[in-house]
Amino acid sequence: MNRRKIVKSLGAGGLASGVAAASSFPKPALSQGRQQWRLVTAWPANFPGLGTGANLLAELIGKMSDGRLTVEVFSAGEIVPAFEAMDAVGSGTAEMGHGAPYYWQGKVNAVAYVSAIPFGLTAQEQNAWFYFGDGQRLADKIYAEMGTKFFPSGNTGTQMGGWFNKEMNSLADYQGLKMRTPGLGGKVVAAAGGNVVNLPGGEIAAALQSGAIDAIEWVGPYNDLAFGLHQSAKYYYYPGWQEPGAVLDCFVNLAAWEGLSDDLKAIVEVANRAVNLAVLSEFAARNKESLEVLVNEHGVELRAFSDEILMGLGQLAGEVMNDDASKDPLSRELMDSILKFRATAVPYGGIAEQAVMAARMLPYEFAQPSGG
Amino acid sequence: MNRRKIVKSLGAGGLASGVAAASSFPKPALSQGRQQWRLVTAWPANFPGLGTGANLLAELIGKMSDGRLTVEVFSAGEIVPAFEAMDAVGSGTAEMGHGAPYYWQGKVNAVAYVSAIPFGLTAQEQNAWFYFGDGQRLADKIYAEMGTKFFPSGNTGTQMGGWFNKEMNSLADYQGLKMRTPGLGGKVVAAAGGNVVNLPGGEIAAALQSGAIDAIEWVGPYNDLAFGLHQSAKYYYYPGWQEPGAVLDCFVNLAAWEGLSDDLKAIVEVANRAVNLAVLSEFAARNKESLEVLVNEHGVELRAFSDEILMGLGQLAGEVMNDDASKDPLSRELMDSILKFRATAVPYGGIAEQAVMAARMLPYEFAQPSGG
Numbered sequence: 001m002n003r004r005k006i007v008k009s010l011g012a013g014g015l016a017s018g019v020a021a022a023s024s025f026p027k028p029a030l031s032q033g034r035q036q037w038r039l040v041t042a043w044p045a046n047f048p049g050l051g052t053g054a055n056l057l058a059e060l061i062g063k064m065s066d067g068r069l070t071v072e073v074f075s076a077g078e079i080v081p082a083f084e085a086m087d088a089v090g091s092g093t094a095e096m097g098h099g100a101p102y103y104w105q106g107k108v109n110a111v112a113y114v115s116a117i118p119f120g121l122t123a124q125e126q127n128a129w130f131y132f133g134d135g136q137r138l139a140d141k142i143y144a145e146m147g148t149k150f151f152p153s154g155n156t157g158t159q160m161g162g163w164f165n166k167e168m169n170s171l172a173d174y175q176g177l178k179m180r181t182p183g184l185g186g187k188v189v190a191a192a193g194g195n196v197v198n199l200p201g202g203e204i205a206a207a208l209q210s211g212a213i214d215a216i217e218w219v220g221p222y223n224d225l226a227f228g229l230h231q232s233a234k235y236y237y238y239p240g241w242q243e244p245g246a247v248l249d250c251f252v253n254l255a256a257w258e259g260l261s262d263d264l265k266a267i268v269e270v271a272n273r274a275v276n277l278a279v280l281s282e283f284a285a286r287n288k289e290s291l292e293v294l295v296n297e298h299g300v301e302l303r304a305f306s307d308e309i310l311m312g313l314g315q316l317a318g319e320v321m322n323d324d325a326s327k328d329p330l331s332r333e334l335m336d337s338i339l340k341f342r343a344t345a346v347p348y349g350g351i352a353e354q355a356v357m358a359a360r361m362l363p364y365e366f367a368q369p370s371g372g
Numbered sequence: 373m374n375r376r377k378i379v380k381s382l383g384a385g386g387l388a389s390g391v392a393a394a395s396s397f398p399k400p401a402l403s404q405g406r407q408q409w410r411l412v413t414a415w416p417a418n419f420p421g422l423g424t425g426a427n428l429l430a431e432l433i434g435k436m437s438d439g440r441l442t443v444e445v446f447s448a449g450e451i452v453p454a455f456e457a458m459d460a461v462g463s464g465t466a467e468m469g470h471g472a473p474y475y476w477q478g479k480v481n482a483v484a485y486v487s488a489i490p491f492g493l494t495a496q497e498q499n500a501w502f503y504f505g506d507g508q509r510l511a512d513k514i515y516a517e518m519g520t521k522f523f524p525s526g527n528t529g530t531q532m533g534g535w536f537n538k539e540m541n542s543l544a545d546y547q548g549l550k551m552r553t554p555g556l557g558g559k560v561v562a563a564a565g566g567n568v569v570n571l572p573g574g575e576i577a578a579a580l581q582s583g584a585i586d587a588i589e590w591v592g593p594y595n596d597l598a599f600g601l602h603q604s605a606k607y608y609y610y611p612g613w614q615e616p617g618a619v620l621d622c623f624v625n626l627a628a629w630e631g632l633s634d635d636l637k638a639i640v641e642v643a644n645r646a647v648n649l650a651v652l653s654e655f656a657a658r659n660k661e662s663l664e665v666l667v668n669e670h671g672v673e674l675r676a677f678s679d680e681i682l683m684g685l686g687q688l689a690g691e692v693m694n695d696d697a698s699k700d701p702l703s704r705e706l707m708d709s710i711l712k713f714r715a716t717a718v719p720y721g722g723i724a725e726q727a728v729m730a731a732r733m734l735p736y737e738f739a740q741p742s743g744g
Contacts, residue, residue, distance in 0.1 A: 060642055064436060066635035119732050122725055124496060124529065124656050131650055132657035157496065158724040220724070239727035263438035267639075270432055274645035278503055284496050285504035288720035302723070307734060314736035321739050336741040343741075346732050348660035351674070352530040352592070353494055354733075355611035357726040360491050360718050362679060364686035367693050369708040369715075 037071045037256070040089065042082040042099030044202050045075035048226050048286065049219075050248065053154040053279040054098040057250060060271040069264050071096060082200035086251060090147035095256040098153060101139075101249045102183035103200075107146055109327055112183045113334035114139045114150075116243040118317040120338060123155040123245035123280050124353070125345045134337045142330060143249075149257045151272035154248030154279030157287070159240030160224065161305055162217030163208065163233035168305065171312035179215040180204055185242025187324060188317045201227070208232040217242060221290035222283055230298045237303050241313055248279060409443045409628070412461065414454040414471030416574050417447035420598050420658065421591075422620065425526040425651040426470040429622060432643040441636050443468060454572035458623060462519035467628040470525060473511075473621045474555035475572075479518055481699055484555045485706035486511045486522075488615040490689040492710060495527040495617035495652050496725070497717045506709045514702060515621075521629045523644035526620035526651030529659070531612030532596065533677055534589030535580065535605035540677065543684035551587040552576055557614025559696060560689045573599070580604040589614065593662035594655055602670045609675050613685055620651060 039058055043051040051073075058071035076082035079094065086104045089097040101114035114135075121129060129135040130152045143150035162181065166173070175193035179186075186196040199207055201223075207213045209232040216233065217240070218224055230236070250272050260268065294300040305313075325335040411430055415423040423445075430443035448454035451466065458476045461469040473486035486507075493501060501507040502524045515522035534553065538545070546564035553561050558568040571579055573595075579585045581604040588605070589612070590596055602608070622644050632640065666672040677685075697707040 060638065063638040064635060064642060066633075119728075119738065122729065124652065127649060127653040128656035131653040158728045160724075238723040239731055240724075241728060241731050244725075244728040244732070261438075263436060266432065266435040270436060270642055270646045273649055274642045277499060277645055277649040280496065281499040281503040284500035284717075287724070288716040291720055291723075292716055304723070304727070305731075310731045311734050311736045314731070314734060314738060318737060318739035332742060335739070336743075339739060339741040344660040344664055345656075346729075348663055349729050350733055351610040351663075351676070352532075352612075352659070353616075354726055354729040355676070356491075356530045356613060356616040357494065357718075357721050359611055359613050359677075359682045359686070360616070361722055362683050362686060364683045365690060366491065366686060367690035367707070367711055369711040370697075370704060371708075 034068055034070070037069065037095035038079070038093075039071050039073045039096040039098060040079050040085045040094040041073065041097065042076055042085050042103055042200060045078075047075075047201065048222055049156070049279055049282045050154070050201070050223070051075060052282070053248065053275050056278055057098065057153060057271055057275045060274055061267055064267045064271065065264060069260075069267070076200060076202055082202065086146055086148070089251050089253050092253050092255065095253050097148070097249075097251045099249055099251075100182075101247060104146060105183065108142050108330070109324070110330040110334045111142050111146075112324075113331065113338060114142065114247055114249070115183050116185070116246045117321060117335070117338055117342075118185050118188050118242045119314050120244055120342060121345060122349070122353075123157045125341070125349070126155065126245045126247055127152065127276065128345075129338065129341050133341055138334055138337055142334075143251055144254065146251070147254055148251035149254055151250040151252070151269065152247055152276050153250035153272045154276055155283075156219050156223075156243070156246045156248075157280055157283045158220075159217065159243040159246055160220045161237035161240050161242075162215055163224070163229050164215045164235045164237060165233045166214070167235055167303065168237060168309060170306075171309055177215055178213045179217070180207065180213050181215075181217040181242060183242070184317075184321060184324065185217070187320045188242065188313060191316045191320050192313065205229060205232070219246075220283065220287045221294055222286040225290040225294055230294055230300050234301055235303050236294065236300050237305055239305070241305065241310060241317075248276075250275070406440055406442070409441065409467035410451070410465075411443050411445045411468040411470060412451050412457045412466040413445065413469065414448055414457050414475055414572060417450075419447075419573065420594055421528070421651055421654045422526070422573070422595070423447060424654070425620065425647050428650055429470065429525060429643055429647045432646055433639055436639045436643065437636060441632075441639070448572060448574060454574065458518055458520070461623050461625050464625050464627065467625050469520075469621075469623045471621055471623075472554075473619060476518060477555065480514050480702070481696070482702040482706045483514050483518075484696075485703065485710060486514065486619055486621070487555050488557070488618045489693060489707070489710055489714075490557050490560050490614045491686050492616055492714060493717060494721070494725075495529045497713070497721070498527065498617045498619055499524065499648065500717075501710065501713050505713055510706055510709055514706075515623055516626065518623070519626055520623035521626055523622040523624070523641065524619055524648050525622035525644045526648055527655075528591050528595075528615070528618045528620075529652055529655045530592075531589065531615040531618055532592045533609035533612050533614075534587055535596070535601050536587045536607045536609060537605045538586070539607060539675065540609060540681060542678075543681055549587055550585045551589070552579065552585050553587075553589040553614060555614070556689075556693060556696065557589070559692045560614065560685060563688045563692050564685065577601060577604070591618075592655065592659045593666055594658040597662040597666055602666055602672050606673055607675050608666065608672050609677055611677070613677070613682060613689075620648075622647070 105112040457469040477484040
C-alpha cells in the first residue's frame with residue numbers, strides 16, 4: 001500500500017543495485033512513475049456526502065490516471081484530528097486534505113469568506129464566483145499562506161437553520177444561547193448574544209445530548225439524520241441564513257502540486273470539479289428524502305424563522321462582516337468581491353430560480369406518477 | 373490535425389512497409405495509441421455557454437489524456453446541420469456530439485423528458501436525479517435506441533419565459549401566437565392555442581426580426597443578449613416555467629465508447645461532469661450581468677407572468693404530459709421517475725434554496741463593497 005516509503009528506502013542506500021536489477025528485469029510499464037498520496041479529511045469515515053465526497057475524489061483520480069496517482073483516504077483522527085488537517089497538508093505530512101474552509105479561520109481569517117457569508121451566495125452562485133469570477137484566484141491567495149493549493153470540492157447546498165431545544169420567537173431568544181455554529185454565521189449569533197462554540201462533526205451529537213449546548217447547526221436533513229440530532233432537540237428551523245451554500249475544500253501541498261505532470265494536474269483539478277458537483281447532487285437527492293423521514297417518522301417540528309428574526313440577523317450580519325473584514329486587507333478583498341457578485345445575483349435569483357420555485361408551489365392540479 | 377485519416381490510409385495499403393519502418397524508427401511514446409474524435413455540435417461556433425461548453429469538453433479530455441484522445445469541435449453546419457448531430461454520431465460519422473436532448477424528440481419521444489419538464493426540476497435537482505436517482509440509467513436507455521451513450525453536459529439553469537411583441541395579460545393571449553419554444557414547453561403553449569415552431573439557435577434572431585414569429589423562448593439573458601433578441605421584441609417575461617433547468621447532452625457513438633480503455637472512459641465521463649458544472653456556472657455568472665445590460669442599457673421591459681397565467685399553464689402542463697407520456701412506455705417511465713423525484717423536491721426546495729433566496733430579499737440594511 002505504501003509505495004512511497006518503499007521508493008524512499010530504496011533511494012536511501014540501494015540505488016546502485018536497484019539500477020543494475022532494473023536493466024536485467026525491466027519493470028512493467030504500469031509500475032513506472034507511480035505515486036501514492038495521503039488524503040486527510042475533517043470527516044468521520046465514509047460520512048454521508050462529506051466523507052463519501054473525499055472517497056470519490058480519490059477514486060476518480062486513481063481511475064483517470066490509471067493508477068499513476070493513487071490517493072489513500074484517512075478519516076478524522078486516523079493521522080491527525082479533524083481541525084489539524086490543514087497543518088498536516090501544509091507541512092507535507094499528507095499531500096492532500098478535504099474539509100471546510102472556515103475550519104482554518106484561526107490560521108487565516110479571510111478563509112471563512114470562502115465557506116459562506118450569511119445571507120450570501122447559493123451553491124450555484126458560489127460555483128459561478130469560483131469558476132467565472134474572482135473566487136478561485138482569491139482563494140488560492142489565502143491557501144498559499146497555508147502552504148496549499150485550493151479547489152472547491154463539494155457544497156452542501158442551502159443548510160438548515162439548526163436544531164433548538166426551545167422555540168425561537170424573537171431575536172432576544174439568542175441571548176445566552178449556547179450554540180454550535182461555525183464561521184461568519186457563528187459571529188452573527190455571537191453578536192445577537194449567543195454563546196458560540198465550534199466542534200468537529202464527530203463531537204456534536206454527544207454535546208447536544210448531554211446538554212453542554214442548547215442548539216446546533218450542522219448541515220441539513222441528510223447529515224443531521226445520520227447523527228440522530230432529532231433525538232436531542234425538538235425544533236428544526238429554516239432557512240439556513242448563515243449558509244445559503246457551504247463550500248467544501250480540497251487543499252494540496254504546494255510542493256506536491258508543483259511536482260505533478262501537466263496531465264495529472266488536469267486530472268486532480270477536473271476530479272475536484274466532478275466531486276464539487278457530485279457532493280451537491282448527493283445532498284440535493286438525499287436531503288429531501290431525509291426531511292420526510294425526520295418529519296413523518298420522527299415527529300420533528302419544522303419551524304420557519306420569522307421575518308422579524310431574519311431582518312434582525314440580516315442587519316447584524318452586515319455589521320459583523322464590516323467589522324470582521326476590517327481586520328486585514330485579505331478579508332476585505334474577499335468580502336468586497338463576494339458582495340459585488342451578490343449585488344446582481346440576488347435580484348437575478350429573484351426572477352430565475354426563486355421565481356420558478358415559487359411558481360411550482362402554486363395550487364394548480366399537476367400530473368401524478370402513474371400507479372402511485 | 374486529422375490523424376485518423378492518415379492512419380486509415382496507411383492501413384489501406386502500406387501496412388507491411390509501415391511495420392518495417394516502425395521497427396527501425398520506433399515512434400516516440402506519445403504518438404503511440406493516440407486517437408482523434410470528431411465532436412459535432414448543435415451550436416454556432418464558440419457560442420457563449422453552449423459552444424464554449426463543447427470547447428471545454430474537448431480541452432479537458434485532451435489535457436487529462438495527455439493527447440491520447442484528442443477531440444476536434446465542429447459547429448452546427450460544418451459537418452452536419454444542428455438537428456442532424458445525433459444521426460451523425462449514431463451512424464459513426466462523428467464519435468461525439470453536443471446539443472440538447474429535446475432536439476432529438478422526433479427520433480425518440482421520451483428524450484424530451486431528459487431536457488426538462490414544465491414546472492419541473494431545477495438544474496440542481498436535475499443533477500441530483502442524474503447522479504443519485506434514476507436519471508443516468510433511464511437516459512442511457514433512450515440514447516441506446518439512437519446508438520449512443522448519454523452524459524449530462526451542461527445546464528442553462530432556470531431559463532427566461534421568453535420575448536413577446538405584446539403584453540401577456542391572460543392565458544387567452546397565447547391564442548394564435550406564433551412562438552418558437554421547443555420540447556414539452558412547446559406542447560403546453562400549443563395546448564394553450566399557440567402556433568409552435570422549433571428552430572435551431574442560428575435561425576431564431578432573423579425569424580423574430582422578420583415577423584415570421586411573434587415570440588421566442590431561447591435561453592436567458594446571456595444568450596439572448598448575444599443574439600440581440602431585444603432588438604426585435606420589447607417584453608421579456610419570467611419565470612421560465614417551461615424550463616426550470618435545461619439539460620445539455622453529450623452523446624458518444626456506442627461502438628466508439630466501448631472501444632475506449634477504462635482510464636479514457638473515466639476521463640470522458642468526468643470531463644462531462646466538469647463541463648456540466650462549468651456551463652451552469654457560466655450562465656449563473658453571466659445571466660445576471662447580461663440582464664442588467666438589457667434592462668439598464670437597452671430599456672427592455674421585464675414582466676412577470678401573472679399567477680393566473682402560471683396557474684393555467686401549470687394545469688395544462690400536467691394534462692399535456694399525461695397525454696404525451698401515454699404514447700409509449702419509455703416516455704411514461706421517464707415522466708413517472710421525474711414526478712416521483714419532484715414530489716419531495718418541490719416542498720424541500722421551498723424551505724431550502726427558495727426560502728433563503730427570499731430571506732436575502734428582505735429590506736434590512738446589508739453590508740456594501742468598500743469604495744463602491
